[in-house]
Amino acid sequence: MIILKNIKKKYDKQEVLKGVSLEVATGCVQALLGANGAGKSTLIKILSCILKRNGGGIEIDSEQISLDSYEYRRKVGYVFDQPIYIEKFSAREYLEFVAEMYELPKQDYKPRIEELLAFMELPIDNKKWIEDYSKGMKAKVSLAAALIHQPKYLILDEPFDGVDFVSVQKICKLFRSMASKGACILITSHQYDIIAEVCDRFALLKEGEIKFNLTMSELENQAVLHGFGEDKNPVKAYLESLMSNSQKNEISFL
Numbered sequence: 001m002i003i004l005k006n007i008k009k010k011y012d013k014q015e016v017l018k019g020v021s022l023e024v025a026t027g028c029v030q031a032l033l034g035a036n037g038a039g040k041s042t043l044i045k046i047l048s049c050i051l052k053r054n055g056g057g058i059e060i061d062s063e064q065i066s067l068d069s070y071e072y073r074r075k076v077g078y079v080f081d082q083p084i085y086i087e088k089f090s091a092r093e094y095l096e097f098v099a100e101m102y103e104l105p106k107q108d109y110k111p112r113i114e115e116l117l118a119f120m121e122l123p124i125d126n127k128k129w130i131e132d133y134s135k136g137m138k139a140k141v142s143l144a145a146a147l148i149h150q151p152k153y154l155i156l157d158e159p160f161d162g163v164d165f166v167s168v169q170k171i172c173k174l175f176r177s178m179a180s181k182g183a184c185i186l187i188t189s190h191q192y193d194i195i196a197e198v199c200d201r202f203a204l205l206k207e208g209e210i211k212f213n214l215t216m217s218e219l220e221n222q223a224v225l226h227g228f229g230e231d232k233n234p235v236k237a238y239l240e241s242l243m244s245n246s247q248k249n250e251i252s253f254l
């Protein structure tokens with residue numbers, strides 16, 4: 001279980017996270033939704049120890065845990081909003097590098113890398129460097145790297161960006177299977193249809209706080225209560241209405 005308690009973050013004077021509290025249960029695939037600039041990547045970076053928070057606490061498995069500890073890093077896999085990889089490595093070389101970083105035994109990581117390359121449909125030869133991969137291929141390298149050490153927790157910022165829908169289906173199935181075995185997965189994404197399919201709960205980050213954290217059936221009820229029942233996709237329409245801050249939906253010169 002991941003428990004975020006009153007997380008705060010300021011960039012200079014801009015208070016982006018004003019007190020974010022969220023519980024992600026074991027076995028849950030949790031969506032973190034929010035408009036552009038809501039602070040989702042900021043929260044993900046705090047959870048991955050790239051950024052320091054200005055306040056609040058984080059518990060993993062009911063323990064106050066230091067985010068830069070080896071123990072925490074060993075349990076968690078990340079995908080960041082800007083994919084991280086080493087440009088002049090092939091996918092296999094990069095995955096070997098990451099596996100060594102986690103100090104995984106070679107006899108374990110070698111077959112796992114082959115499995116991940118095949119699963120992600122990434123090049124199995126070392127002919128091309130990652131810098132020459134397509135956007136979707138780079139995203140898959142990031143995901144494979146997040147999975148290499150079989151983490152219990154996955155923290156994923158836009159993991160499906162550029163990934164083809166066949167692979168998305170496979171990856172979603174994998175996430176569901178991981179969750180059924182006790183993993184805890186936090187995903188930010190703007191791809192509503194994917195999120196709606198794979199996630200158990202949907203938290204909305206807005207104005208620096210979590211406004212709600214609901215299941216799909218709770219969201220459906222809320223959508224009807226708020227007058228979106230007749231819409232083609234009531235939940236999507238309801239979420240769109242919450243995420244938009246602007247009343248202006250057209251521009252005059254088009």
Ligand SMILES: Nc1ncnc2c1ncn2[C@@H]1O[C@H](COP(=O)(O)OP(=O)(O)OP(=O)(O)O)[C@@H](O)[C@H]1O
Binds near residue numbers: 016039041042043
């Ligand atoms: N390093 C930084 N320095 C200053 N401001 C920042 C920095 N990183 C993010 N911000 C600001 O914090 C706010 C939240 O940004 P963040 O990237 O967390 O949003 P987001 O919800 O992930 O958005 P998106 O959906 O567009 O990826 C934005 O106003 C952004 O300009």
